[in-house]
Amino acid sequence: MLQEVFDVIVTTLRMVVGITIIMAVFLLVSMGLSYLHGLYARGRGAAKGYTSLKTVTFGDESAVTANRFASVAAIVTIFLLWCIATGSSLIPTVLPPPFVGETEFEYTARNAQGDTDTATVFVQVYGSDAERPDKPESMPLGEGFAKNDYVQIVERRTKVLKAQNNDEGGKEDGYEVIEINGTPVTREETVPFGKGEIYMTKQGSLSVRPSTGLTMEALYLPPPEKVWSSFITLNKEGYQGVGLWENVFWSLIRVVIGFSLGCLFGIPLGFAMGLNSWLRGWFDPIVEFMRPVPPLALIPLVIIWFGIGEQGKISLLFLAALWIMTIAARAGVSGVNISKVHAAYSLGATRRQLLSKVILPNSLPEIFTGARVAMGVCWGTVVAAELVAAEKGAGKMIIAASKFSLTDIVIIGIIIIGVIGYGIDVLMRMAENKLVPWKGRG
Structure with a gap:
């Protein structure tokens, strides 16, 4: 038990170090670009606009707007880091790539009689995307008991060479490899050795591992050009008999329906909890109990209740959005300035007028914020929802591709979901600015 806890702590510390290094590099690039942008902006004269007239801006949320240059620079920086980490052909080589080509090494063996002999091993390393090269038709074996050999290895992989099976008398007691390139x-x-390393196993075999370089393997993170090539292929041929955009369409439909149902029932429920103490007490235990339960934990129950059809998937997305929208609506009602309520009553407003003219307009900012959060959660849940025996959907495509280690298709699915989710969020922000122009103005 203690050892397991210790292993978890060590793993966590390693993650902290790795994340810190990545964030530090990203922030250093950000600081450098920020300095250069500051010099450029200073050279173009004083800032303009209402914010430039303020003497104090730190802590003023209205004075902080996204710098578009920083946004574009961040995306470009991530793309360049991706190219560097994967050894992309789109940019000059920065990190040493894995070795691909021909190399060789010599080993010295001692037989049972105490004699020594040297043999050469010719190594052919080929790319993971390339076809296996043909072996040479003939190769000099050598005149002694140690015989030359030839091995083919995929880049970043290891190949075990059993010299004892190749050499004369190699299976006799006393046979041993004693030197590699004189060491x-x-x-x-x-x-x-020159292009990698050799590990001698307990059995005396030689495990040959060519240099792996410092770039990431395509199995874990393919370069951008490979992802783009796969995207073109997916766009033309689809995946497992289903078109790419058909998969995206079905995921989008499920998310929209589940999110809409969550708003349809969650917003009135939140208003009821915010306006009536009995209903607040009645629903509060349910809402607070279900709020921290992740949608993924509900999958087995959803399958039992609704089966593996569309109803189960939409129900899961509905539950993912329901509690978020309920809490957002309740918070919006609770955050209405009481002076506005008193002012409305003093002007003779009825409860219906108070609800429609005061409470609802002042709750909309919180509701829109909750809607943006709920939409993001729904997009994150749709992958899990489509685990439930879905035949179509971006999540289904991602899961199916992951089973075959098709990382490029997985990344394409993630990028598409992220882009669509970001587009929906932009549309919701535009709608919020249009429908709730009084947000942040008291």
């Missing part, structure tokens, strides 16, 4: 080696020891 003494013993069992369970690693010896470097």
Whole structure:
């Protein structure tokens, strides 16, 4: 138990170090670009607009707007880091790539009689996307008991060479490989050679590992050009018999329906809880109990209740949005300035007028904020919802591709979901600015 906890702590600390390094690099680039942008802006004269007239802007939320240059620079920086990390052909080589090509090394063996002999191993390393090259038709084996050999290895992979099976007398007691390129080696020891390293196993075999470089393997993160090529193929041929945009369409339909149902029932429920103490007490335990339950935990129950059809998927998305919209509407009602309520009553407003003219308009900012959060949660849940025996959907495409380690298709699905989610969020912000122009103005 204690060892397991210790392992978790060590893993966490490693993650903290890795995340800190990544964030530090990203922020250093941001600081450098911010300085250059400041010099550029200073050279073009004083700032303009209402905000430039303010003497104090720190802490004033209305004075802080997104710098579009910073947004574009951040995207470009992420793209460049992606290219650098994967050794993309779109930019000059920054990190050393994995070795691909021909190399060789020599090993010295000692047989049972105590004689020594040297043999050469020719190594052919080929790319993971390339076809396996043909082996040479003939190769000099050597005159002694140690025979030359030839191995083919995929880049970043390891190949075990059993010299004892290749050499004369290699299976006799006393046979041993004692040197690699003139460097003494013993069992369970690693010896470097020009294009990689060689590890001698407990059984005396040689595990050849060519240099892997510092770039990431395409299995974990493919370069941008490979993702783009896969996107073109998906756009033309689809995946597993379903078109790319058909998958996206079905995911979008499910999210919109589930989100709409969540708003339809969540907003009135939140208003009721914010305006009536009995209903607040009646629904509060349910809402507060369900709010922290992740939608993924409800999948088994949804399958039992609704089966594996569309009803189950939409129900899961509905539950993901319902509690968020309920709490947002309740918070919006609770946040209405009481002086506005008193002013409305003093002018003779009825309860219906108070609800429609005061409470609803002043609750809309909170409701829109909740809607944006709920939409994001729904997009995150749609992948899990489409695990429930879906035949179409971006989430289904991502899950199916992950089973075959098709990382490029997984990344395409993630990017599409992110772009559509961001587009929906932009539309909702535009609608908020149009419908709630009084937000932040008291």
